[in-house]
Every structure is written in C-alpha cells, then in structure tokens.
Amino acid sequence: MKIHIKGSILVSMAALGVFAVVGISQSSAVSAKSRVRVTSNVKLRGTGASRNVTFTGKAALWTKASALKGAKKVATTITLRDLAKSTRSSKNVRAYRVARTNRGKVYYKVVTFDGKDRGWIYGGKSRSSFAGGVKSYLTFQQNSLTDDMSNGTFQFANPGTANNNQTVTYEQPAWTQYKVGRQVTDSRPYANVSYQIDQAGMRTREGDQWVHISATNNGNSGADGWILYSGLKKTTNINSPIADNAIRIKLVDSATGSSLTSVDFTKTGVTKGARVGSNVNGTWKLDSNDSSSIQSQIASALSPLGYPGFTLTQGQIAAIAQGTFGSSVTISVVKPTINKAVRIVLTDPSGNVINYVDYTTANAANGQPVGVQDGSTWKLAATDTAAIQAKLVDALKGTGFALSANNTLTTDQQAQIAQTTFGNQVSIKTVAVDPIKDNEVQLSFVDQAGKAVGSTTLTKGTNDKTALDTIKTVSVADPTSPDAATLKKAYAALLAKAGIKGYTTDGLSKDQLAANLAAIKAAAYGQDVKLVVANLPAKALVSSALFFDKSDTKDVTQDLAYFENANGKRDSDANFSKALAGDANINGYAGDVVTVANLNAAVKDQGLNTIYYAAKNDGFLWGAGTHLAASDYSGTNGTLFADGMSGKTIYVFKLTFTAKPDNPDTSIGNRLDSNKPLFDKQGNATIGDTGNQVVLKYDEVKAGKQITLDSNNMKAKTLAELFGE
Secondary structure, eight states: OOOOOOSOSSOOHHHHHHHHHHHHHHHHHHHHHTSOOEEEEEEOOSOTGGGEEEEOSSSOEESSOTTSTTOOEEEOHHHHHHHHTOSOGGGOEEEEEEEEETTSOEEEEEEETTSSOEEEEEOOSOTTSOOTTEEEOOSEEEEOOOHHHHHOOEEESSOSOOOSSSSSOBSSSTTSSTTOOBSOSOOGGGTTOOEEEEEEEEETTTOOEEEEEEESSGGGGGGOEEEEGGGEEESTTSSOOOOTTEEEEEEEETTTOOEEEEEEEEOTTOOTTOBSSEEETTEEEOOHHHHHHHHHHHHHHHGGGTOOSOOOOHHHHHHHHHOBTTSEEEEEEOOOOSTTOEEEEEEOTTSOEEEEEEEOOTTOOTTOBSSEEETTEEEOOHHHHHHHHHHHHHHTTTTTEESSTTSSOOHHHHHHHHTSBTTSEEEEEOEESSOOOTTEEEEEEEOTTSOEEEEEEEEOOTTOOSHHHHHHHHHSSOTTOSOHHHHHHHHHHHHHHTTOOSEESTTOOHHHHHHHHHHHHTOOTTEEEEEEOEEOOOEESEEEEEEEETTOOSOTTOOOOEEEOTTSOEEEHHHHHHHHHTOGGGEEOTTOEEEHHHHHHHHHHTTOSEEEEEEESOSGGGOOOSBOOGGGBOOTTSOSBOGGGTTOEEEEEEEEOOOOTTOTTEEESSSTTOOEESSOTTSEEEOOSSOEEEEEEEEESSSOEEEEOOTTGGGOSOHHHHHTO
C-alpha cells in the first residue's frame, strides 16, 4: 500500500518522454474499453411480488445482455408476446438479477415460473422501475368475500394427494409466486376438519376463484392455506338425512370427478320413492316449474365455485327425472373455460390432474364442437389434430407421462376432443412413460412445499413377501419405527438409494410423519409411494471473511474495514463478509465439496472480485496511511466525502482477487500473514459443521492514486470514478 519513490524527485526530459509514451498507451486502453461491457451484475432485492413481471414484446430474450458479443437469442418477441397472453399462471415471470452496461442500459435476468424460459432481456435505462421488454405484473388479485364465503363453514370436497389446485392447499395460490408450492401434500388427514374462509381472490391469467381457509379449531391448522373455491364443500347438511319429499342432487366436476356441492330439491305433496319426473313416449322429463326451480338452485350453488351460467342439459334433466324423492342423484357439470376455447385436461391413469391446455381456432364459437361427426364417429381435422397434439406433448414434458405408447393422440382421444364444444372442457387420460412393474415399488420424495426432489424404484427380492419387505431391505433400519433416530437412519438409506442429498426426516410435522407412515404401510407392488422429506439445514464453507491489501505489510492485522465493491457499493467488511458467507455458490451440506471456481463465482456475485478503498496522507514520506472509515464519506451536500475531508489529500487503491488451489492468498485465519490455504492442491475444500474464518488477500492493480479533494473531486460518485474507471 506504500507509495515507493525511486530515484530523484527531479523529473528529466527523458522521463517526461517515458510519461508521454505511457499516456499514449493508456489512451489506447481507454479506447478499447469503450466497447459495451457489463459494469454491474447483482441480485434483485425486494419482495417476490415486487419482482413479478410480464413480457411487453418489445425486446427478445437472450443468453446474456443482447448488446454483448456472443449473445444468443433464446426467444423472439413474437414468442414472448404469446407468453404474455398465456392463460396459465405457470407462465408468470420472475426477474431476479439486474445488470448495467457502460452505455447506461439495464438488463434483467428473468425466468418463467415453470422454468422453461430463462434469459436476459432489455429493461430500459433505469433500475428504479421495469421498462423495455418487461413490465410489473400482478399475478393474483385479492377481492372481497361473498356472503356465502363469510358465513359458511367448509370441508375438502375431495380429500387426497392430487396436485390439481382443488385437493390440497397451497402456501400461495398455485403458480402466483415463484417456487412457492403446496402447504400439504395430502389432505386426507384433514377430511373431517371444518374451515372458514378469510381471504379470496382471482389468479390474473386463469381468472379462477381462490380462497384461503383456516381451521375453526386451531389444533387442526396444519392444512391452512389457499385452494380453489371449487375444491371445497359446505359442511351444512353434508351428511344430514334426506327428507322424504326431497331429492339430493350431488354435483361433481366432469373433468376431475371431484365433488363440488349438493342441493336438495323439495316438493310439497309427494311421497318417498315417487319419481321426480315422468316418462313421456320413452323420454324422461321434468315439469317445467320443477325444471326451472332445480336449475335456479343449482346455478346459485355453482356460481360461487367458478361455474357460472349453468344450464341443465337434456341428459341431466333425464337423470334427475328418473330419481326418486328421499334419495340422491349425481350429475356432472362442466366448468367454463376461456371464451371460444376448449380446455383439455390431462390426467394420470388414476385420474389425477397433471396439466391442461386451452385450444382455439380462428372460427371458434362457444357451443360449437371442435370436430365433426362422420356417421357415428367424431373426428378432428388433420390441422387441429397436429396443433392439439403438439400442445399436449409440450404440456407433458418432464411429467413422466405421455399421451400414449408413442406419445400421439389415439383415435379415442381424438374423438373425445372432437365432440367437446368450445367454451367447455374435456379430460384425457395419459399413460406412464416408464410404468412401474408388478414386481417393483417406486418411492417418490417431495419436500414440505410439495416439490418433487427425486425417486427410486425398488425391485422385489427373492425372500420379499410384501412391498414393505422390499423397502426395509434397502432402508436397513425400520422406516415405520416411532423412534426418531431409527426413522432418520432408514430414510437416509432410502434417499441415498435415490441419489438425493440434503434431505432428512428431521423437521417434519406430526401430520407429515403420519402421512408417510400410512403411505409406507399401504405400499404395494406396481405402485408409487409418495414420501415427504425435510431440507437439511444448509452449511457454509465460510463463516466470516477478512479482506487485506497484500502490499500493506506495515501492520499485518490491519484489514480493510470499509471499502467499495465492483458495483459501486460502499459498506463495512462485516456486511460484505456476511453477504459472501451466505452466497449459494459456497453453501451446501456437511461433507459437500466446494471448489476454487465456486468461491470465485461467489466473490464475483457479491462484487468482491474488484474493490476500492481510500487512505489518508498520513503515512511516511508521502505514503498512504490510515484507511478512510465510514464517517469520512457521505457529505451533507450529496458529495462522496464528508465535508471535513474537503481540501485533504488521499490515496485511492484498486485491488483484485482470484482464488487459486493450494494458495495462501485464500487462507484460514484472521491476519495478513495467515498461510494455511483454504483449498487443497486439487482446488477443493470440504464443508464442515462449522464454517471457516478466512482471509482474502488482494493484489493492487497499480500503485495508489494520489488525489486532492478539491471541489470537483468531492463531487465524484464512487472511488472507482476517482481512480479513473
């Protein structure tokens, strides 16, 4: 850090000549740097909701800032405009990094919530608000509760494990916040719990009604969360006896089979067992007054559940007419979708919803079939078949399911879609890509938010009589044991078999443990067993870091206590240390290996690969001395330095750091002369239960720059600017 003066203070003409050459060289370097480059690249801060955006279609998506050399286009503006119009919340977009170039342009790194579209996009010239190719977007809009919501008590209409938005609850309405998933993965333990609705709203893209439920008894609050209103049923009269003069009409969703609600139609003067309608010339009909009353009751019950505009079909009228008073009848209802489109719901072989797509054509009209009837056969046009199949195949990518053995629409599936009318929906069953064999049991692990983390398929052994025997063979310890240590050991073996790291049974709730136990005990060959596991607490390679100028050998304990990073941020070493220690590049689990490349990535992410600091002119023979502290900065008139620094002479230093294998510049300790390298000869370091206190020793780019803080220099915005960057 010292300024070393060699030779005479007098400057000869020859020396001036040398300086002239240096000046020419520096000028060329500045010219070279005039090319577009990134001057900052940092994580976006703020709440997740504040970083939700949508595409404007004014800029394309690139592998890096489009102005940079080598940038490749990921998605065109046409594709992004289509994504912006999507009616699926999985196509919501989150911005998570922001970069600025030396030309003053801002670029954001974004990703769709389903992770299928990721890249950099032009975002205007200011980081204060989104512009250019993206704009802020509200993924969910809260609204007021209806009287039915406020006054009603509800239960799960169809308890189970399906991830279809109406069987289990979610921490936030599905796909409205990035990587926020399910509250519970199995609602069966809460089948008889009563809930009240305390919040409501609609997803912006789908326009469907979501509600937040809270258990009326706090002891049953494990499943409190968000769910589609259609996934609930009123507790009132759910199991009550049916009056002799009433018929209970149970309503279920035609696509999923989920129970929606029920209505009781009563009629004066009738007897138990009497038909509700009559058979006229072979056709079952309802009295016009009865038909009108029943339709009105059903429409009122369905409307709050997201099924508006209900009208009885001839088939539904016939089913009710054949029913008898004192009993019940079940009818299926179709949920309206987007205008002039058909919603094709994809389910697994058991009927659980996987995904869906909406399909429309230029001439689509509500109530019009998608295909045509040829005799007794319904058919799709060749162009519709190709377009629909492409959409469905894309929707099934990564799910483990396909349309058929060769992943094409079968004749039956085409017929199902062809006879469906625009404005309605149809359910298509898929097949497993790699079906579980009769001598196998599959274990699928999900985290506490319901996100899949991996799976393994176990094959029946010679002496195994049950699927549980096969599981125990691999787990060694008993996975049904009530002892926490035994259970942890068993799951560790099963997770290792699946190649999954970072998860355990520690931290699971009683309900989750109970659900796991029930699932394992019920395990059968040819089936999939879903098990919930908890994240292990992350460990850090670095607990804290100290930053040193390697040239400063006067006091080996004098680290840099306050400095500026590559992004122009000035802060204390403690705060920079905390940010570095928490960087994901160097975090993991005990026993994980961190490489030199990982540390360098973390250092770069935090802007610590290049730093600047300043020192006072109180050293020996014009050498720099005391480092400037936080109190020496931020003047009252908006200047970089405090008012009392005006007129003083300081030195500004630029330092760089790059970690290397088996090198004491990255060492364990707390002093400049610490010499135990953090990384071995292969450039590896292992994460332990406790992190390491490390020293990062920086190289000076060149001798410190002497600067007098006159009126112009006081106005500088950064130390980098003063240094000449």
